[in-house]
Amino acid sequence: MSVRLVLFALAAVVFSGDAAARADTLATVKAHGAVTCGASSAGTPGFSATQGKGGAWSGLGADYCRALASAIFNDPGKVHFVTLQPADRVSALASHQVDALADLLPWKMPDDTDQGIKFVGTLFYDGQGFLAPKAAGLQSARDLAGKEVCVATEGPEQAQVAEYFAANNIAAKLETEVNLTSSVADYIAGTCTALTAPISVLAQVRSTLANPGDNVLLPDLIDKEPLSIVVAQGDDRWFDIARWTYYALLDAEDLSVAQTNVDEMLGSDNISIRRLLGVEGDFGAAIGLNKDWAYQIIKGVGNYADVYERNVGPQTPLRLPRGLNALWDKGGIQYSPPVR
Amino acid sequence: MKFMSRPKLSHLRLLAGAALALILLLFGAVGASASTLDTVRARGKLLCGATDPLPGFAQQDKDNRWSGFDVDFCRAVAAAVFGDPNKVDFVPLTGSSRFALLQTGAVDLLVRDASWTMRRDTGYGASYVATSFFDGQGFLVPESKNIVSAYELNKVRVCVLDGGDDVLNLQDFFFQNQASYTEVLYEDRDDLQVAYKAGLCDAVSANASWLYAMKRQLPDPAGHVILPERISKDSFGPVVRDGDDQWFNIVKWTLFTLIDAEEVGLTQANLGSLTATKTPEIRRMLNLDGTFGRGMGLSPDFMKNIIAGVGNYGEIFDRNFGPNTGVPMLRGQNALWTRGGLLFAPPIQ
Numbered sequence: 072m073s074v075r076l077v078l079f080a081l082a083a084v085v086f087s088g089d090a091a092a093r094a095d096t097l098a099t100v101k102a103h104g105a106v107t108c109g110a111s112s113a114g115t116p117g118f119s120a121t122q123g124k125g126g127a128w129s130g131l132g133a134d135y136c137r138a139l140a141s142a143i144f145n146d147p148g149k150v151h152f153v154t155l156q157p158a159d160r161v162s163a164l165a166s167h168q169v170d171a172l173a174d175l176l177p178w179k180m181p182d183d184t185d186q187g188i189k190f191v192g193t194l195f196y197d198g199q200g201f202l203a204p205k206a207a208g209l210q211s212a213r214d215l216a217g218k219e220v221c222v223a224t225e226g227p228e229q230a231q232v233a234e235y236f237a238a239n240n241i242a243a244k245l246e247t248e249v250n251l252t253s254s255v256a257d258y259i260a261g262t263c264t265a266l267t268a269p270i271s272v273l274a275q276v277r278s279t280l281a282n283p284g285d286n287v288l289l290p291d292l293i294d295k296e297p298l299s300i301v302v303a304q305g306d307d308r309w310f311d312i313a314r315w316t317y318y319a320l321l322d323a324e325d326l327s328v329a330q331t332n333v334d335e336m337l338g339s340d341n342i343s344i345r346r347l348l349g350v351e352g353d354f355g356a357a358i359g360l361n362k363d364w365a366y367q368i369i370k371g372v373g374n375y376a377d378v379y380e381r382n383v384g385p386q387t388p389l390r391l392p393r394g395l396n397a398l399w400d401k402g403g404i405q406y407s408p409p410v411r
Numbered sequence: 412m413k414f415m416s417r418p419k420l421s422h423l424r425l426l427a428g429a430a431l432a433l434i435l436l437l438f439g440a441v442g443a444s445a446s447t448l449d450t451v452r453a454r455g456k457l458l459c460g461a462t463d464p465l466p467g468f469a470q471q472d473k474d475n476r477w478s479g480f481d482v483d484f485c486r487a488v489a490a491a492v493f494g495d496p497n498k499v500d501f502v503p504l505t506g507s508s509r510f511a512l513l514q515t516g517a518v519d520l521l522v523r524d525a526s527w528t529m530r531r532d533t534g535y536g537a538s539y540v541a542t543s544f545f546d547g548q549g550f551l552v553p554e555s556k557n558i559v560s561a562y563e564l565n566k567v568r569v570c571v572l573d574g575g576d577d578v579l580n581l582q583d584f585f586f587q588n589q590a591s592y593t594e595v596l597y598e599d600r601d602d603l604q605v606a607y608k609a610g611l612c613d614a615v616s617a618n619a620s621w622l623y624a625m626k627r628q629l630p631d632p633a634g635h636v637i638l639p640e641r642i643s644k645d646s647f648g649p650v651v652r653d654g655d656d657q658w659f660n661i662v663k664w665t666l667f668t669l670i671d672a673e674e675v676g677l678t679q680a681n682l683g684s685l686t687a688t689k690t691p692e693i694r695r696m697l698n699l700d701g702t703f704g705r706g707m708g709l710s711p712d713f714m715k716n717i718i719a720g721v722g723n724y725g726e727i728f729d730r731n732f733g734p735n736t737g738v739p740m741l742r743g744q745n746a747l748w749t750r751g752g753l754l755f756a757p758p759i760q
Binding site: 177178179180181183184185186189190193196227230234294295296297299304305307310311314315318325341342354357358395399400404406408409410411 | 526527528529530532533534538539542545576579583644645646653654656659660663664667689690691703704705706707744748753755757758759760
């Protein structure tokens with residue numbers, strides 16, 4: 072390699088490092104006229120997926136992108152969804168090809184520390200659970216003693232369920248297949264009494280069964296998988312925008328401000344509601360937004376409950392109860408600092 | 412009972428804000444470009460800003476040795492960086508200078524001084540890392556009144572801090588509960604305590620952590636009860652300067668390590684005896700499997716060093732708020748998510 076080439080390469084590294092440190096995503100987004108959100112081509116119904124080919128994106132993560140667009144443009148429609156291969160999502164984000172992801176990623180170390188990305192907050196607390204026929208009459212994982220449990224070997228689920236059964240002295244037998252599709256086939260064929268995978272996946276599997284309502288999710292979670300919002304490192308303002316867009320969704324639910332009543336709530340005399348909606352004080356300016364930024368989010372997509380019920384709640388094909396995703400004072404752990 | 416009128420107070424706040432804005436202008440660029448980890452390493456010790464005193468959270472003994480829940484968190488960060496929980500100096504914080512101390516580099520982090528709000532998280536060139544202590548406005552009452560719930564409070568005189576949300580929360584609570592009360596307003600925390608001790612009010616209402624610190628300073632702590640209800644949502648956690656994601660991650664994963672260690676049962680006491688453990692997450696934390704920490708510029712032993720140095724979250728809580736302190740605090744919201752609390756950390760995987 073010539074000296075000149077080395078120098079070029081060095082300059083490129085220095086320059087890109089500098090660019091990353093000074094990235095101004097908000098300015099880029101405004102110039103572009105839309106928030107660019109990366110979404111996996113595989114698609115996950117309820118989280119981020121299209122209705123048929125070329126259809127509109129829907130899901131928890133897709134609506135989060137719309138919440139960002141509402142906060143910035145007063146318009147939930149100003150999102151540009153870009154389809155990515157699952158393996159390319161992180162690098163697309165870290166290299167600023169996309170501003171956020173419609174896909175939620177499991178927050179863990181080392182992903183949070185070693186890949187140039189920064190986890191913002193957990194939009195869906197997921198974890199490995201069990202799906203079983205209602206007719207089996209199981210109340211909890213404890214009742215799996217002496218039964219067969221179907222699990223795929225290609226992910227971490229097999230090791231985790233084996234460890235869980237050992238630790239809790241539950242004598243269940245594992246029926247293994249390489250991938251989930253085969254495990255689901257086994258479950259349908261009745262080879263096993265229960266299927267284990269993350270709850271979000273089991274809910275999706277259930278929705279494709281002949282009689283979804285004849286199958287139940289057991290209440291046990293045997294691991295934790297916080298499915299989270301992610302941005303690139305190196306742009307504190309964009310991180311703040313992403314973080315407080317998430318918190319505004321939660322704060323709104325906490326204060327009973329919903330998509331259906333947000334205009335009425337503008338006249339509330341509750342100080343917390345007045346601050347959230349920008350009637351009192353200006354909390355948007357510090358992050359480059361208008362003072363009614365949170366009003367626009369709620370107007371555009373609703374509060375967290377609205378978004379949850381629309382995409383994954385009991386009335387959707389996924390039929391997921393709030394569980395851990397209930398607010399902190401309603402039995403769950405969804406919690407946000409106040410707009411104050 | 413008012414010591415100072417509200418307009419004057421907000422005027423003072425405005426001045427403090429302007430001073431901070433100037434400091435941000437002068438030092439913002441410097442703060443953004445230097446690596447905090449390098450600075451801390453070159454100095455040979457961590458500088459941690461802590462409230463002094465807030466009994467149970469941060470206090471100094473006669474020999475100026477610091478202890479407390481927040482102090483132990485700073486020691487955990489020192490253990491993560493140096494493998495030694497004692498390589499830390501503490502800088503006492505007072506009111507509005509705290510964010511300025513962070514900006515100028517006089518401290519590397521603030522630990523739990525002011526509650527996490529949007530203004531503080533976005534307006535001061537600093538970021539809250541994550542919640543280390545869930546709090547909320549509560550009530551302290553003498554045990555002799557035989558009150559066990561805030562919903563029993565009626566026709567009472569309540570000592571409360573003037574000029575903030577505490578007064579508004581109180582109004583909401585009693586209005587919704589259709590009970591009556593009389594506000595007795597004070598300008599600072601110390602006055603609340605003096606007034607309560609002198610019997611000028613039947614209850615004090617403030618953040619539960621303040622009430623706890625206050626209770627600990629009363630001559631007969633056991634004669635006073637913090638009622639279980641929380642009428643506001645407040646949380647505290649470490650704060651770092653903007654512009655340094657590596658440092659943000661170091662402080663964040665120090666906290667997450669403390670929480671995860673409690674969840675998997677890894678303690679200061681059993682750390683040495685678990686080298687043959689089969690539990691995957693404990694193996695990762697002890698650096699028996701995988702390599703973690705390099706992305707943050709830390710030794711792969713950093714999690715082991717944290718737990719060896721200060722113990723897990725539960726051990727820190729017990730050391731500073733447990734029965735042996737004579738003034739036990741309930742875990743409440745600060746219990747693990749698996750035990751009815753809100754404490755949750757992403758996994759190490």
